[in-house]
Amino acid sequence: MTGDEKHEWAAASTIDVLWVLYDRVLNVTPATVDDPDRDRFLLSKGHGPMAYYAVLAEKGFIEESTLDEWTSWDSPLGQHPDRVLVKGVEISSGSLGHGLPIAVGTALGQRIHGSPGRTFVLVGDGELDEGSNHEAIAVAARLNVANLTAIVIDNQSAMYGWPGGIAQRFAVEGWSTAEVDGRDHEAVFAALTAPHDRPHVVVAKIEKSY
Amino acid sequence: MTTMRQAFVKTVNEEIDNDPRIAVVTAVISSNEFPQENERVVDVGIREQTMVGVAGGLALAGLRPVVHSYAPFLVERPYEQIKLDIGHQDVGAVFVSIGASYDDPVWGRTHQSPGDVALFDTLPGWTVHVPGHADEVTPLLKEALMGDNRVYVRLSLHENSQAYPVGEGFTALRHGKRGVVLAVGPMLDRVLKAVDAENADVTVLYAATVRPFDSDGLVKAVSATDHADVMVVEPYLEGTSAHLISDALQLFPHRVRCIGVKRHAELRNYGTAEDHDAAHDLDVVGLGSAVRSFFRG
Numbered sequence: 001m002t003g004d005e006k007h008e009w010a011a012a013s014t015i016d017v018l019w020v021l022y023d024r025v026l027n028v029t030p031a032t033v034d035d036p037d038r039d040r041f042l043l044s045k046g047h048g049p050m051a052y053y054a055v056l057a058e059k060g061f062i063e064e065s066t067l068d069e070w071t072s073w074d075s076p077l078g079q080h081p082d083r084v085l086v087k088g089v090e091i092s093s094g095s096l097g098h099g100l101p102i103a104v105g106t107a108l109g110q111r112i113h114g115s116p117g118r119t120f121v122l123v124g125d126g127e128l129d130e131g132s133n134h135e136a137i138a139v140a141a142r143l144n145v146a147n148l149t150a151i152v153i154d155n156q157s158a159m160y161g162w163p164g165g166i167a168q169r170f171a172v173e174g175w176s177t178a179e180v181d182g183r184d185h186e187a188v189f190a191a192l193t194a195p196h197d198r199p200h201v202v203v204a205k206i207e208k209s210y
Numbered sequence: 211m212t213t214m215r216q217a218f219v220k221t222v223n224e225e226i227d228n229d230p231r232i233a234v235v236t237a238v239i240s241s242n243e244f245p246q247e248n249e250r251v252v253d254v255g256i257r258e259q260t261m262v263g264v265a266g267g268l269a270l271a272g273l274r275p276v277v278h279s280y281a282p283f284l285v286e287r288p289y290e291q292i293k294l295d296i297g298h299q300d301v302g303a304v305f306v307s308i309g310a311s312y313d314d315p316v317w318g319r320t321h322q323s324p325g326d327v328a329l330f331d332t333l334p335g336w337t338v339h340v341p342g343h344a345d346e347v348t349p350l351l352k353e354a355l356m357g358d359n360r361v362y363v364r365l366s367l368h369e370n371s372q373a374y375p376v377g378e379g380f381t382a383l384r385h386g387k388r389g390v391v392l393a394v395g396p397m398l399d400r401v402l403k404a405v406d407a408e409n410a411d412v413t414v415l416y417a418a419t420v421r422p423f424d425s426d427g428l429v430k431a432v433s434a435t436d437h438a439d440v441m442v443v444e445p446y447l448e449g450t451s452a453h454l455i456s457d458a459l460q461l462f463p464h465r466v467r468c469i470g471v472k473r474h475a476e477l478r479n480y481g482t483a484e485d486h487d488a489a490h491d492l493d494v495v496g497l498g499s500a501v502r503s504f505f506r507g
Binding site: 036040083084090091092095097098100101102103104105106107108109110111112113131132135136138139142143 | 233249250252254255257259260262263264265266267268269270271272273275290291294295298299300
């Protein structure tokens with residue numbers, strides 16, 4: 001498998017959750033990308049952003065025509081997203097294990113400002129191997145950052161898996177949890193919008209297909 | 211006597227009440243110095259990667275994070291987070307370290323950070339302050355807190371006998387014809403003693419801010435001497451500013467001598483900071499010897 005094929009698989013794994021987020025959950029539009037009270041979506045797993053770009057294009061954040069030239073010299077769209085180059089992209093990502101700690105900070109910042117905005121962050125189950133995530137999982141619970149929702153795309157990429165399941169890793173720290181079929185849009189929507197008074201994780205399972 | 215760390219804590223605790231943008235993020239170290247009841251004071255526990263990541267997120271949400279720890283745990287351990295969660299996100303923050311290169315050498319190599327400024331030098335857009343006296347800390351810090359940029363403030367237990375006005379650019383404290391000595395932060399007193407002991411006819415520049423590097427100030431000082439010979443004395447890794455001196459003097463045939471914490475070997479001795487200064491030729495004796503040999507003739 002080449003690197004590009006891996007990224008294509010990553011995109012195929014995230015497409016359904018990304019669509020539900022932008023179509024039905026997130027309170028953000030191209031007109032409100034600078035509104036301090038917007039919901040923020042952080043794609044921590046910057047790999048395979050084709051699905052992300054496609055959803056952003058469909059929702060009007062970027063021009064659809066930019067998709068054809070992606071990764072070229074003048075294109076704002078790379079194999080990993082850059083928030084400075086793409087309006088509406090909340091973080092520049094690519095190196096794994098950065099999005100969740102940043103998301104704790106943005107959610108905390110929203111709370112400090114008294115904002116109704118929420119923070120959603122998408123990580124991969126393989127990405128959870130990075131130790132920084134486990135620092136952030138603990139800190140989010142200790143600070144009770146209740147306006148934070150993490151989505152774990154579980155396509156069984158973690159090298160050694162997670163004994164007891166991924167949700168349990170979050171639950172033991174005090175997060176509320178949900179496990180859903182990552183292809184089932186209604187189930188994903190219900191899990192992402194479930195009321196919670198503490199940080200919330202949605203583990204979206206995707207069948208491994210390579 | 212107020213230490214640099216005390217000046218830092220006092221300034222931040224005063225400003226956090228005045229400026230709703232300011233947030234403090236710590237990883238246990240010094241956390242009890244800040245008002246824990248304030249929601250903008252966040253102690254993440256001993257989790258330095260998340261300390262910096264959370265700071266990046268706070269900055270993205272419009273806050274002005276002050277990130278603080280012991281130098282190796284603030285700069286070296288979460289270096290990629292500094293690069294990506296702050297710099298690559300194009301947000302600002304104020305990083306404040308204590309410990310310097312070897313303030314407490316009894317703790318060994320794990321608590322020494324002579325390479326911190328060199329690491330920041332690999333990243334674009336950082337202002338770096340190396341105050342030489344506690345009274346220099348507050349004005350530097352207040353300016354940093356009011357801004358939106360990326361700032362590193364390197365505090366030390368060791369300081370000069372008096373403070374000097376801080377601001378952009380180097381300050382000329384002596385004027386001579388044989389060359390220029392640039393003394394950074396806490397190195398100043400011993401540089402002046404060494405220059406006096408050697409009766410060296412040199413210009414002495416003082417820098418509490420090393421990034422941006424005052425190239426114009428250096429060129430001006432060199433232009434007023436008879437020899438384009440520059441010695442830089444830095445309290446961190448030797449040669450950290452060599453490339454900037456070389457750039458500044460590219461139109462002059464010149465000589466440069468870089469003095470700082472030596473690179474050639476890891477010093478495994480404990481002892482005192484003064485012992486380490488002597489081992490790195492950063493005491494008055496070592497500096498005097500360097501001045502004598504470099505500015506000979």
